[in-house]
Amino acid sequence: MLSIRSVQAIVTAPQGINLVVVKIETSEPGLYGLGCATFTQRCLSVATAVEQYLAPLLAGRDPDRIEELWNLGMVHSYWRNGPVLNSAVSGVDMALWDIKAKCANMPLYQLLGGKVREGAAVYRWANGRDPRECEDRAREWIEQGVRHVRIQCGPNVGMPYGGLRLDRPEGALDGDYYDPADYMRRNLAALQHVRDKLGPEIELIHDIHERLRPADAVRFARELEPVRLFFLEDALAPEDIEWFANIRAASAVPLAMGELFVHPGEWMPLVSRRLIDFIRIHISAIGGLTPARKVAHIAEAFGVRTAWHGPFDVSPVGHAVSVHLDIASTNFGIQELFSPGFEGPLREVFPGCPEVRNGYLYASDRPGHGVDLDLTAAAKYPHQPGIDRWTQARLPDGTITRP
Ligand code: GCO
Ligand code: MG
Numbered sequence: 001m002l003s004i005r006s007v008q009a010i011v012t013a014p015q016g017i018n019l020v021v022v023k024i025e026t027s028e029p030g031l032y033g034l035g036c037a038t039f040t041q042r043c044l045s046v047a048t049a050v051e052q053y054l055a056p057l058l059a060g061r062d063p064d065r066i067e068e069l070w071n072l073g074m075v076h077s078y079w080r081n082g083p084v085l086n087s088a089v090s091g092v093d094m095a096l097w098d099i100k101a102k103c104a105n106m107p108l109y110q111l112l113g114g115k116v117r118e119g120a121a122v123y124r125w126a127n128g129r130d131p132r133e134c135e136d137r138a139r140e141w142i143e144q145g146v147r148h149v150r151i152q153c154g155p156n157v158g159m160p161y162g163g164l165r166l167d168r169p170e171g172a173l174d175g176d177y178y179d180p181a182d183y184m185r186r187n188l189a190a191l192q193h194v195r196d197k198l199g200p201e202i203e204l205i206h207d208i209h210e211r212l213r214p215a216d217a218v219r220f221a222r223e224l225e226p227v228r229l230f231f232l233e234d235a236l237a238p239e240d241i242e243w244f245a246n247i248r249a250a251s252a253v254p255l256a257m258g259e260l261f262v263h264p265g266e267w268m269p270l271v272s273r274r275l276i277d278f279i280r281i282h283i284s285a286i287g288g289l290t291p292a293r294k295v296a297h298i299a300e301a302f303g304v305r306t307a308w309h310g311p312f313d314v315s316p317v318g319h320a321v322s323v324h325l326d327i328a329s330t331n332f333g334i335q336e337l338f339s340p341g342f343e344g345p346l347r348e349v350f351p352g353c354p355e356v357r358n359g360y361l362y363a364s365d366r367p368g369h370g371v372d373l374d375l376t377a378a379a380k381y382p383h384q385p386g387i388d389r390w391t392q393a394r395l396p397d398g399t400i401t402r403p
Helices: 040-058 066-075 083-103 131-143 180-198 214-223 238-250 264-272 289-301 316-327 345-349 375-379
Strands: 004-012 019-026 032-036 120-128 148-153 203-207 231-233 255-257 355-357 360-362
Touching: 004 040, 004 083, 004 375, 019 040, 019 083, 032 083, 032 316, 040 066, 040 083, 066 083, 066 289, 083 289, 083 316, 120 131, 120 316, 131 148, 131 180, 148 180, 180 203, 180 214, 214 238, 238 255, 238 264, 264 289, 289 316, 316 360, 345 375
Parallel strands: 120 148, 148 203, 203 231, 231 255
Antiparallel strands: 004 019, 019 032, 120 360, 355 360
């Protein structure tokens, strides 16, 4: 019987962003699987959870039993449904699906029911410091065949969430200050500008990134209606999801939520009460492909579409798993793809990155999810230590707030 021989967590940062990948080797020489366990802000905690707890638990077990091992991985810690342990289980889970597809000599999408489309339409980031820069960036994507662009206008185009106000109180503590009022004015103007300049065909998206108080989010969603967004992303923090009913009552803007979700109790009420239109979960944060495919099926029953989280802090392994699920899901909505995409060192460390052409992501037809990991190359880009500043977000008076 095939068995699990080793479970290893690899932390690598080919683009300077810490990624976590789990490699499961089996008793059959050369047969291994790779999974994404990336929670970049706490990557070493995830790696420790994999190697200190999951590796000894799984050694010698049957890799075919994915559902069994996913449930074991989730409940064995007793306390569960948190981002660190879920990410660790995700790395194992995706690696087991990779192994199963390799054993079946099939691309992963075949195990998920086969293709319902050839490629997954992507949305790309059009970040700018002013409306004109946002417009220019959007035009660059449109020239590459992209039909969905996310407009974010703010001084920090690298992490383009929130406005800026410089008049901090005396002695204010350091942090990443933003002014919700400035943010709303700035982004309403930018979205109106881009819609006016690019016309009605292009699909526009905007990410509030949980940075508004609920009442402001309700008002902003109403103000955004004339822009005709494809969807408004993360209008609320997970702690405030009861307010989605208020936004639904006030605005017809399609709503997308989920990248911060870790517990079924967060997404289930929004889906079952049809309070959102797109579920945008960070797949590793809920435990991997096994739960994500269940979320997709449940969402389909309620008319909610998928829009899996696709930032720079998902590894190419995770992106590949998303694409296989995208092309096999009837209720696929859109796939986020970070900028600049799978370039340079990322391709060196992860041979087989998904291909992007004319606004679509394509899944590999090789057995498994199609992405490999070059351990020698990975070692060239070791863990990047440091203290994130952008998640030390502060309101103008210096109050720490949600990033
Ligand atoms: C997105 C997200 C990211 C997150 C990042 C957190 O929509 O892609 O908002 O930009 O901020 O993944 O680490
Ligand atoms: Mg987001």
